[in-house]
Amino acid sequence: xxxxxxxxxxxxxxxxxxxxxxxxxxxxxxxxxxxxxxxxxxxxxxxxxxxxxxxxxxxxxxxxxxxxxxxxxxxxxxxxxxxxxxxxxxxxxxxxxxxxxxxxxxxxxxxxxxxxxxxxxxxxxxxxxxxxxxxxxxxxxxxxxxxxxxxxxxxxxxxxxxxxxxxxxxxxxxxxxxxxxxxxxxxxxxxxxxxxxxxxxxxxxxxxxxxxxxxxxxxxxxxxxxxxxxxxxxxxxxxxxxxxxxxxxxxxxxxxxxxxxxxxxxxxxxxxxxxxxxxxxxxxxxxxxxxxxxxxxxxxxxxxxxxxxxxxxxxxxxxxxxxxxxxxxxxxxxxxxxxxxxxxxxxxxxxxxxxxxxxxxxxxxxxxxxxxxxxxxxxxxxxxxx
Numbered sequence: 001x002x003x004x005x006x007x008x009x010x011x012x013x014x015x016x017x018x019x020x021x022x023x024x025x026x027x028x029x030x031x032x033x034x035x036x037x038x039x040x041x042x043x044x045x046x047x048x049x050x051x052x053x054x055x056x057x058x059x060x061x062x063x064x065x066x067x068x069x070x071x072x073x074x075x076x077x078x079x080x081x082x083x084x085x086x087x088x089x090x091x092x093x094x095x096x097x098x099x100x101x102x103x104x105x106x107x108x109x110x111x112x113x114x115x116x117x118x119x120x121x122x123x124x125x126x127x128x129x130x131x132x133x134x135x136x137x138x139x140x141x142x143x144x145x146x147x148x149x150x151x152x153x154x155x156x157x158x159x160x161x162x163x164x165x166x167x168x169x170x171x172x173x174x175x176x177x178x179x180x181x182x183x184x185x186x187x188x189x190x191x192x193x194x195x196x197x198x199x200x201x202x203x204x205x206x207x208x209x210x211x212x213x214x215x216x217x218x219x220x221x222x223x224x225x226x227x228x229x230x231x232x233x234x235x236x237x238x239x240x241x242x243x244x245x246x247x248x249x250x251x252x253x254x255x256x257x258x259x260x261x262x263x264x265x266x267x268x269x270x271x272x273x274x275x276x277x278x279x280x281x282x283x284x285x286x287x288x289x290x291x292x293x294x295x296x297x298x299x300x301x302x303x304x305x306x307x308x309x310x311x312x313x314x315x316x317x318x319x320x321x322x323x324x325x326x327x328x329x330x331x332x333x334x335x336x337x338x339x340x341x342x343x344x345x346x347x348x349x350x351x352x353x354x355x356x357x358x359x360x361x362x363x364x365x366x367x368x369x370x371x372x373x374x375x376x377x378x379x380x381x382x383x384x385x386x
Contacts, residue, residue: 027293028318028336030343038374039346040353042338045383052080052376055357055369058105065361066105066149068097068113073149088113088143088152095119095141099371100224100355102169102179111145112202113152114179116163124162131216131305132189136162140181144202154203159183164191167272168226173233177202178255180225180237183210188305190215191223193239197255209257211239211249217308222247224272227255228283230327238264240272242302242312244290266331267291269315270301270308274356278381279363283324285331286356286368288316293336316352316372323385335384337368338375 026032033041036048053074057065064077071092074083089095101115116138123135140163143155162184169179177198182191192212196205215221224240235251237258246268249258266285273287290313291298303311318339322331340350355371364381 028339035341039341039344039350040338041341046337046377046379049376049378055359056103057359058103060148071095075149086150100165102166104169106171106201110201111149112177114142114166117141126218128306132186138162142202165224167224172254176254188216191221193222193225195255208255216305220308226273226275228275228277238275242270242308242310270312271316271354274358276358286321286358288354289320316354319353
């Protein structure tokens, strides 16, 4: 098992030095931001997409957009104003697609969906005496469509163990499809990350090595990964941790094996990010930073061997965005694109803006939606490149 505790303090120091610096903009507040319907403030160049569905989205060959909802594939030809529904499963009573899912249209037009089947969620009974939930089950599934989402086939379960999240999927330059998943481990309970690789557009899958860095608790370990391609056939994986930064791993065989596991210098809350290669060639990262902008503290959670073995920032009040021109070696100063507007009395109150999805609707036009908080916004890359 990988030992993390001896380098944790050094990791946090490096992160504070490497990914900080004076902001190039005023901190987002009621005076310089604008209020949107969910009870959040956004940057002036960010527009709300009211009544939009949650991503992830894909763009079809005819320009329509596609996502999934419940047990249906939904397609819109009018920028999300109306949606046409198509059933994904022959027996929908046996399935419910999780909100944490990944979807992709391959270069050949095949739609591949990976998800947890909430209908099979079972045996979550956390026992504090043993810091575990033996027998917990939440399977990872995939399914695919050959006709733009109108019909679906090849439904398959890839593992039965508790999957904390399915978060991201890419097609590599070699034509392989790779997506991120998780698998709970026991004695004590903690989470691990793995990926699945398909060389035939989701018809069959190959499991990667499991990245297990230990932990104790129902939110411990490594979790909720995002990934992207780097030059020379390398893949880059960024994982949520409780250790103050994202941790990373690399693959040179399209996600079959992961190595080089180590902390990054990107300060992060215990919440997932979303990494995406844009048409411009830049990488964009959308995530919750470790602390609110302009501060160096936030109430910690865990450290009790139940939530986690170490106390962690679970900050989700603000959603930030940064760009990289050099494949993640350096990043622009992060911009808070949305934050909770504490002057608004919402019922129920807005408690978090997190779990982002990023969709490039047109070159440079980004739709950002979140699972937590219901953020639905559009912004343009050019307005945030300094």
